[in-house]
Each structure stands twice: as structure tokens, then as C-alpha cells.
Amino acid sequence: MTRRTVLRQLAIAITAAGSGSVNLAAARLVHTIAGESRAQPGGYTPIQLTVHEFRTVSRLAELIVPADTRGGSAVDAGAPEFIDLLCSQNDQLTTIYQDGVRWLDATASNQFASNFIDTSQEAQTSILDGLVEAERGGDSNNYREGVRFFSWIRRMAVDAYYTSPIGIRDIGYQGNQVLSSYETPSEIIDFVTRAGDDLGL
């Protein structure tokens, strides 16, 4: 029995158990193995997605939440691993990602004669532009089929980013502290006072 088969069976057990009674021991084991494999030299080995799917998901995550002056990317925040892990526990999610990558490759092949991952950055962003247009009800029938997948990966890439240390730093959340007393800083009170004055409140 391969490592992948073991994980797969655990994942099925978890999914089948339903939300009320997840097998915690199994869930923890999946987490531990996922954590171990990330620590291995050579990086993370996907546990559910194929290497090609994982690379494609990684590239998409990077385009959706890129590294910029605000900080790192969704890939830096662990989005691909997060997606792979949840897919390993949920067949429905796996299908969404498998179908999505297949659609993306087919679309890239039609337009640029290559898989998505092997096209140029311009080609990749033109596909994303088409998806955003289709999502907003624009006239781009070719892209309509990919919109559901796009909204899934965007949601999960954004979630992975903002639930990571770099995303939390970027957004500026300053809480989750242990304090001996609580004050609202005076410059904040001044800001709100001015806002209230401006609104005529």
C-alpha cells in the first residue's frame, strides 16, 4: 500500500464521517504527514493533486495574490498546500480543481497552443481577464465554464493569504494580544472625532 493510498483512505474516512463527527485522529495524522512532507528537502509533495495540477494551482494562486510592495504572494502564504490538503479530504473539492485545471489547459491550448502553465505571463493574465469579465456578466462565452473554478481558487488563495502571518501583517491586524488594560489610542479617537464632525453627527 502506497503512502498516497493510505492518505486517500484516511481522507475518505474523514469526508464520510460528515461534519458532526470527524475522525480527529485521522485528521491529525493527515495534518502531521502534510507538515512533514513540507519540511522535506525539495519542498512539498502534493498529497491529492497531481504534480501538474499542483503547479497550475500554484501559478494561479501567485497571479491572484501576487508578491508586491505590500508583501508576499498566496504561494508564500501556503495557498497551494492548503488547497491540496482540503482536496485530500473532500472529493467534491478535488473534482472542482481537477475539472478547473483541465478547463484552463484546454482554454490555453485553444488560444496559445500550450498548457496554461507553459504559456507566457501575458497569455495567462489574458485568460484571467476573460474570467473576470465573464464573472461580471461580460460577453465572453468561452470563459463562462471556468468562472466557478476561478471563484473557488480565488476564494481559497485569498483565505490562505489573509490567514497566514504575512497576510495578517499586510492587513494590519494588531490584536490577539494579552493586555493588562485596554485603551483606544488618542490619535484614533481624534480621527473618529473629525469623521463625526465632517458627517455632521
Place this chain on the structure above:
Amino acid sequence: MSALQSRSEIRDVVVIGSGAGGATVAHVLTDLGIRVTLLEAGPMLDPYQEFKEHNWPYSYDHRGAEDGGGRYFGTGKPFGFFATTSGGWDLDGEPYTVADDTKDFWWFRSRIVGGRTNHYGRMSFRFADYDLKPRDRDGLGWNWPLSYDDLSPYYDKAEQFIGVVGSHEGLRSAPDGLFHDPPPPKAHELLIQRASHKMGIPCIPNRRAVITRSINGRPACHYCGQCGRGCRAGSNYSASQTQIFPALETGRLELIDMAMAREIIADETGQITGVVYVDKRSGQERRLSCRVLVLAASACESARLLLNSKSPTHPDGVANSSGMVGRYLMDTVGYDIGGTVPAFEGMPRYNSDGAGGSHLYMPWWGLDRENELGFPRGYHIEIGGGYQMPSVGMFGGAASRAGYGSAIKEQAYRGYGTQVSFAGRGEMIPNEATYCEIDPNVVDRYGIPVLRFHFKWSDYELNQAKHMDSVFSELITSMGGTPQPPGRRDAEGISIGGSIIHEVGAVRMGDNPQESVLNQFCQAHDTRNLFVCDAGSFVSNPDKNPTLTINALAWRASDYLANEMRRGVL
């Protein structure tokens, strides 16, 4: 020692349920030297295992989306992964049903020591004097068999023991208590307060069961803002940490967990002699004999247990000669609206966690103006906003507006902390069409017949919800914001019955044994050695969240019960 007590002996007091009511009874009675045996249908609480306080989303590989991404598929925990909810709207193997005449009813049940107090909102409001005599004011519903003066000393005791923050305001609709110093307002609350004052609505320091100075060995709040996850430090009220754990230390409390009460046993005179329960671990049925039985299983579970306990002396269920068990169930009127307020854009970031929940709230301001308002009873407003800990789903809207790329980060950054929310919590008038009964066709996994719910809002509540809509919209608009469509609600624009988790009544108290189940000491009219010390005894459901009043009524009942035992009457 309690652990050595034989199973065949007669216990002094058996209490069923370890939430706000049962824990108060256990604490007060053991303090008075009385031995108590407490049954809880869930497991013992381990705050270090159960509470996720201070944990970051990245402490979990699923980031809070839950195993298999349950959050994304609508199958996650009711209040999110981090909130402590050992229980939920659906319990495996423990169903309830909703009658054909009812659109929907939701019933939240916790199965753990401390019950729902481990994670509840901790809003702690005294009933006002007029709340206890509502029929005298508008001719609707019924009066309570006690007055504010009867209850007030017990509010004092409860507040002093559990600890409640608040301020002295002198408002009739929101009686002052014995408060800990409240935390100062947060930034968004200061703007909301100005909008509120412009509309003539008071906006005062909130009253929550959080301590800001150390009491009874519990440290003062450390302002992580995560009360909803449960507080490992015990700086907010939970029945488990505040009452049950200390009561266990007296050596007079015997706690039996995983014990699902099935039936109350009465003798041929009608007196209660004990209770039969199912040990959930072994599946075995067990029996406890007792001098006094106290139900505190939650209003509806207590009604269910009474109705399921039929005998020749109690043909319609224990304590039900009036036929009132199950009747006049109530929830709170709920109506929530959020909005985006651009005035908060560009505000410097700061730690807005505070003492958990909001630091300000708006008590009812329309007293004696109900005729012109078009609905008879009041509501209060709970407020939300600030810089919340980032979580799964929080920036989905910004992402979809931005499309993809760095624009997502810019949108998210600009919009973070600009959301405010208002939650109206109003009084429902008890009505004939809202009750629970035993479903003749359905049993749970233990073979115990389940409850069937009937629920109906009347125009009183629907009109009140409409008023909430217009007030909240005006509050948001006056801050330059845009109200968003309300969240969870039914087609008529009001919360689904039961969904506010303030289900009260169904075992109500009263002076007249023909019209009520309990007397003013929560003691059954029919059987003197039976008490119901949860919210089942409620005659009305004022716009004051029920927990503090459950504490006060249970404390009062416990004093009475102890006195009756001392006198040899019980």
C-alpha cells in the same frame, strides 16, 4: 466522598443539566452544605482541549476552513471553527421535528459541562420592573408571580458572584446593577454613539459577564476579545469554570457526565422519587433515587422530560395537571443589518479586540411610546465593527470586487475595519400557536420520544422587526454608510424562530396552578420536590438576554429549596 457513594443510596438533590441554571443550583446548594448530584448529557469540559482562545488561523493547516473545507460547503460549525460549540443545530442521533403548521424552527443544544455558557455572548441585562408585569401595561401575555423587588437581591448576588461590567445610567428600561468598571468605547463605537445620539437613542457601556478586576481567584480580563471561543483564564462567566469546578472542590458535588435523562419517576402519591438516565458511554440505563429533583436541562429539554414522564398520578406528564407544559414557548425577535462606512477608511490601525463583544449598546428608548410606534414591546441594539482577526471568508467580497492581482490586497486593506453591524434583540409576546409537544412518531437514538415544535411570529414581532430595519438603516446612512441586506432571516424579514437561541418558557411559573406549572420559586405546583431552574419558568421574554435572569431565578429557588430542606418540608 462523592465518588464512593453507592449507586443505590438516596441522593439529596439531583440536578439535570449543567448550564447557567443547573450550575447556579449546584454552586449555591453545595455552598450551603447540601450534597448535589449533577447529570450532564455531554462530556466533562477541558478548557485547554475545548477552547481555541489565542490560536491563530495558521495554527491549523485548514486555517479554520475545517477538515474537508466544511466552512466552504456550509457544513462547518455553527459559529465557525474557532467558536466553542460542543453541540449545534443538529445533533447526531438526537433529532427534533417541526410541525406542518410551522415554516421553520431551529433548536441549538450544547452537550458539554457548562452548556451554552461556554461560548455565549455574555450580555447580562436585568429585567426592568415593568418587564415582570407586562400585562399590567398593555394587557398582553401574563404577569410574573414575582416583582423586581423580589428578584433584585438575586441579581445583586448573581452579578457579584459571576462579575458583570457596566455603568450607572439610571434608565428605567435598563436597571443598574453591581458592576465592574466597563472598558472604554472602541473607535467605531464612538461614531455609532454620535449617530445614535443624533436620533435620540441612548448608547451606553455594555453589560457583559466579564470581569475587569480579579474576583474569586479568577484573573481580570486580558482583552483578547475572544470570549466566544471560551476563556481559559475564566475571566468571563461560564457555568463550568465559574460555578461547577469550584463546587466540585467542595467535595459535595457529584458530577455524572454523558448522562441523558430519560424519565422522571414518581410514587403513587405523585412525589418524585428519582430519575432514569442513559449512560451514553455504555448505552446502559441507570436509575438515581433522590429527595429533590431539579430540572435545568434547558427550557425545551425540561419540558420534554416532563412530558415523557407519564404515570398513573401524572397521566399527562409530571407536573402537567394544568396542561401548560410545552405551552407559550418564546424566542427573541432578531433582526441584523450590516453596512460599510467609508468614514473609517484611512483610520490608523489599532488593536480593537477589547473585552470581547461590543463595549457599548443601545437599551430600549421607546418606553411608553409603544402606541405611536405600532408594536407593544421594546428591543435593544447590539453593535459590531472594528478590526477583527482575519479569518476564512472575510475578504471574499473585496477579492471578487477587485478581480485578481495586487488590486485584491488594496481593496481588502481599504475596506478592513469599515464594516459595522447592528443586531436588534426584541421581546416576543407569548402566543397560542407557539409551543412544543412530544412527536408521537419519532424517537432519538436512545429511544426517547423527541420534541415537535410549533412556532409563529405575530404582527407584534413583525412590526418590531420593521422598525429595527428603519432604525438600523438610518444609523448606517447617517454615518455616510450603505446598509447591506439583512442576513439570516425568514421571508417576512425576521429571524427564524429559535435561531437567536433565547428559547424560553414552556414550563412557566404563575400564581394560579391551573394556568402555570411552577410557583414563583420554580417549584412545581403538582409535586413539591420538583423544581425547574432553567429558562422554562419564564412567563415573558423581555428584550434582556435570558442568562442573568436564569442565574438570579435559580439562586432564589436554591435559597428557598435549602430552607425547605432545613425545615424538613423537603
